[in-house]
Amino acid sequence: AQSVAQPEDQVNVAEGNPLTVKCTYSVSGNPYLFWYVQYPNRGLQFLLKYITGDNLVKGSYGFEAEFNKSQTSFHLKKPSALVSDSALYFCAVRDTNDYKLSFGAGTTVTVRA
């Protein structure tokens, strides 16, 4: 069985400060890992993914994420948050030997001006 945990329901940061959204995962084999963002009343938009290779991956809108195999984590980061980054963020995992794509419960990010 595979699963994703996002331990924080909400993250609040001031504009210009670093933003971190945490994610841990569990799979039987090796993982493909993804981050998505959802704005109100919209579908999910892909931000970035880890497939293999470099543990630090860069994605859209200045976001990056670090894969840590020993801690089974894939935390999303942004060095300097913007008010427009306020949204709902989802982490997702897929086992490299399967097609099932599982999501976490989501983390609401609020960036205050």
Next chain:
Amino acid sequence: NAGVTQTPKFQVLKTGQSMTLQCAQDMNHNSMYWYRQDPGMGLRLIYYSASEGTTDKGEVPNGYNVSRLNKREFSLRLESAAPSQTSVYFCASSEIRGGAEAFFGQGTRLTVV
């Protein structure tokens, strides 16, 4: 290029009524997925399909049926709707090759009264 198209966008059903949610993608993807999104629960996988003619149960399949009509279309049917099925439903598709990200539709907001 429309991507993933879901119909309808909104629907109100009475308890016991049936309906089919439609999903079509024009990206020639093999894998397709149905999720439901509920507050605090994230996205929960209902059913998924790795290719035309194959379907698999996800985390919450009870009360739903699916049909992979062809490579483009993946429909979700509620045979006898219940208030617990009030939710926002998302369809997604992805390439079958390893590490490909999924693309999402805009969602169907379903209310069962």
